[in-house]
Amino acid sequence: MEYKSNHNVVYSCKYHVVWCPKYR
Incomplete structure (x- = not known):
């Protein structure tokens, strides 16, 4: 689980x- x-x-x-800059 740690790896995932x-x-x-x-x-x-x-x-x-x-996504931050694209959405903005």
């Missing part, structure tokens, strides 16, 4: 950064 959790956090962060 870590991967999810990194993916979420990257996705958010890409």
Whole structure:
């Protein structure tokens, strides 16, 4: 679970950064 959790956090962060400017 730790492995998946870590991967999810990194993916979420990257996705958010890409979506933040695009959505704005």
